[in-house]
Amino acid sequence: MPKFEKLTLPNEGEIITFNQGKPNVPNNPIVPFIRGDGTGVDIWPATQIVLDSAIKKSYKDERKINWFKVYAGDEACELYGTYNYLPQDTIEAIKHFGVAIKGPLTTPIGGGIRSLNVALRQIFDLYSCVRPCKYYSGTPSPHKNPQNLDVIVYRENTEDIYMGIEWEAEDNNCLELINHLNNVVIPKSKNLKNRSIPDGSGIGIKPVSKSGSQRHIRKAIEHAKRLSGDKRHVTLVHKGNIMKYTEGAFRDWGYELAVNEFREDCITERESWILDNIQKNPEITIENNARKIEPGFDKLTNNKKAFICEEIKEVIASISNSHGDGKWKELILVDDRIADSIFQQIQTRPQEYSILATLNLNGDYVSDAAAAIVGGLGMAPGANIGDNAAIFEATHGTAPKHAGLNKINPGSVILSGVMMLEYFGWDEAANLITNGLSKAIEQKKVTYDLARLMEPKVEPLSCSSFAEEIISNF
Ligand SMILES: NC(=O)C1=CN([C@@H]2O[C@H](COP(=O)(O)OP(=O)(O)OC[C@H]3O[C@@H](n4cnc5c(N)ncnc54)[C@H](OP(=O)(O)O)[C@@H]3O)[C@@H](O)[C@H]2O)C=CC1
Ligand SMILES: O=C(O)CCC(=O)C(=O)O
Numbered sequence: 342m343p344k345f346e347k348l349t350l351p352n353e354g355e356i357i358t359f360n361q362g363k364p365n366v367p368n369n370p371i372v373p374f375i376r377g378d379g380t381g382v383d384i385w386p387a388t389q390i391v392l393d394s395a396i397k398k399s400y401k402d403e404r405k406i407n408w409f410k411v412y413a414g415d416e417a418c419e420l421y422g423t424y425n426y427l428p429q430d431t432i433e434a435i436k437h438f439g440v441a442i443k444g445p446l447t448t449p450i451g452g453g454i455r456s457l458n459v460a461l462r463q464i465f466d467l468y469s470c471v472r473p474c475k476y477y478s479g480t481p482s483p484h485k486n487p488q489n490l491d492v493i494v495y496r497e498n499t500e501d502i503y504m505g506i507e508w509e510a511e512d513n514n515c516l517e518l519i520n521h522l523n524n525v526v527i528p529k530s531k532n533l534k535n536r537s538i539p540d541g542s543g544i545g546i547k548p549v550s551k552s553g554s555q556r557h558i559r560k561a562i563e564h565a566k567r568l569s570g571d572k573r574h575v576t577l578v579h580k581g582n583i584m585k586y587t588e589g590a591f592r593d594w595g596y597e598l599a600v601n602e603f604r605e606d607c608i609t610e611r612e613s614w615i616l617d618n619i620q621k622n623p624e625i626t627i628e629n630n631a632r633k634i635e636p637g638f639d640k641l642t643n644n645k646k647a648f649i650c651e652e653i654k655e656v657i658a659s660i661s662n663s664h665g666d667g668k669w670k671e672l673i674l675v676d677d678r679i680a681d682s683i684f685q686q687i688q689t690r691p692q693e694y695s696i697l698a699t700l701n702l703n704g705d706y707v708s709d710a711a712a713a714i715v716g717g718l719g720m721a722p723g724a725n726i727g728d729n730a731a732i733f734e735a736t737h738g739t740a741p742k743h744a745g746l747n748k749i750n751p752g753s754v755i756l757s758g759v760m761m762l763e764y765f766g767w768d769e770a771a772n773l774i775t776n777g778l779s780k781a782i783e784q785k786k787v788t789y790d791l792a793r794l795m796e797p798k799v800e801p802l803s804c805s806s807f808a809e810e811i812i813s814n815f
């Protein structure tokens with residue numbers, strides 16, 4: 342047990358341990374929690390009451406979470422001193438106890454401290470951020486058919502521009518880097534001839550690694566294996582047309598992983614078209630199959646045509662027996678979409694998507710956008726998952742203008758708690774909460790964010806009353 346400088350351990354409880362990425366959860370785990378900045382003062386207490394009540398109702402005294410208060414953000418500075426935003430105590434506590442839950446933490450824009458949220462994900466190598474966006478019946482939405490959206494954003498959580506490797510404009514290191522790039526690296530790079538970085542630029546680096554991408558996409562595909570029907574579908578989201586060696590590579594590494602590690606379970610979109618064409622017309626020639634899968638095939642150069650025909654022959658040789666005759670329809674479909682396109686697709690054809698495997702920045706954007714469709718940031722839970730730790734937190738931030746007013750929707754942190762209970766295997770308590778939440782919404786007993794979207798208008802509940810309403814519906 343680490344020695345804590347200023348923390349008070351709960352009187353009882355046990356540690357959650359990990360075995361090959363899976364948690365072993367005792368009946369009385371100690372779970373560190375960070376209250377959070379801004380609206381954290383409102384939503385954390387509401388969440389804790391709901392989680393405790395559901396556990397009590399489901400398991401009586403057989404199971405219990407022993408909450409362990411740890412500090413980060415403004416609250417940490419009050420206890421540990423100015424600028425001590427993420428005390429060593431907190432890091433040691435989460436490292437030791439393995440699973441934590443947190444409210445939102447403030448990050449200043451421009452200068453100031455780096456994001457504590459991102460720091461926590463990096464310190465504990467929580468490489469997948471899992472953000473389900475699904476509709477709860479009765480939730481008001483600006484969309485006509487919000488119930489058609491049921492996606493899980495799988496956001497890579499440790500790489501990309503969030504690594505924070507950047508230099509301020511005019512800083513000496515930045516000038517040195519620009520000089521080196523302009524005079525040494527760019528002239529030596531065949532594709533970059535005649536380019537140069539403008540004077541006065543700030544520089545940010547976007548590292549995307551094969552191992553980082555694949556371990557994350559592996560988790561997304563493993564998740565898809567647990568789903569059924571059309572939901573067995575992973576879409577690799579990227580901006581690979583523009584950022585070829587980071588975002589484009591993410592796509593390529595994703596497909597490589599799918600066909601190498603999950604061959605029996607996966608079919609790529611192009612493979613499915615090829616096999617479908619054969620099923621519909623067993624006599625189809627290679628060229629005609631190519632015409633169907635590649636728009637504009639006849640206008641391609643001979644080399645490109647030959648390349649596509651080879652691809653078709655390869656698919657036939659390798660998987661037509663195992664995956665053909667419609668067998669592929671039962672498998673996990675792996676496809677890819679360009680990031681800007683996915684933003685419109687989740688609005689226009691939401692029912693066609695299930696798991697969206699994204700890089701860090703794209704996942705940050707798309708998870709807020711998807712949340713908006715199913716009721717907004719008040720209904721947007723999340724989990725940061727690694728192999729030796731997990732931290733559950735909402736998609737939204739501190740919403741400072743609503744802080745301390747007992748007004749904000751605690752739904753996202755409560756549903757993040759539900760994800761934690763499911764992660765523990767405590768499904769009875771998790772179901773109790775989601776059912777209670779659904780009933781409260783159906784009865785139009787909701788906080789301001791949902792109330793203002795309802796027609797006719799309803800009187801909003803406070804944050805704490807909404808929590809009580811959920812509990813009264815258990
Ligand atoms: N993981 C984390 O801890 C995160 C932290 N942040 C940080 O939070 C701070 C504030 O960021 P900001 O851009 O204002 O984004 P926020 O997500 O905090 O809030 C933006 C708006 O979203 C709506 N909203 C947010 N939370 C809820 C909720 N629980 N219920 C209902 N509506 C909600 C509110 O809209 P309205 O006023 O229209 O009702 C709010 O004004 C920044 O410092 C940012 O860096 C941001 C994201 C994640
Ligand atoms: O860390 C922050 O301040 C913002 C993080 C964020 O937007 C997110 O995790 O979705």
Ligand SMILES: [Mg+2]
Binds near residue numbers: 709736
């Ligand atoms: Mg965000």
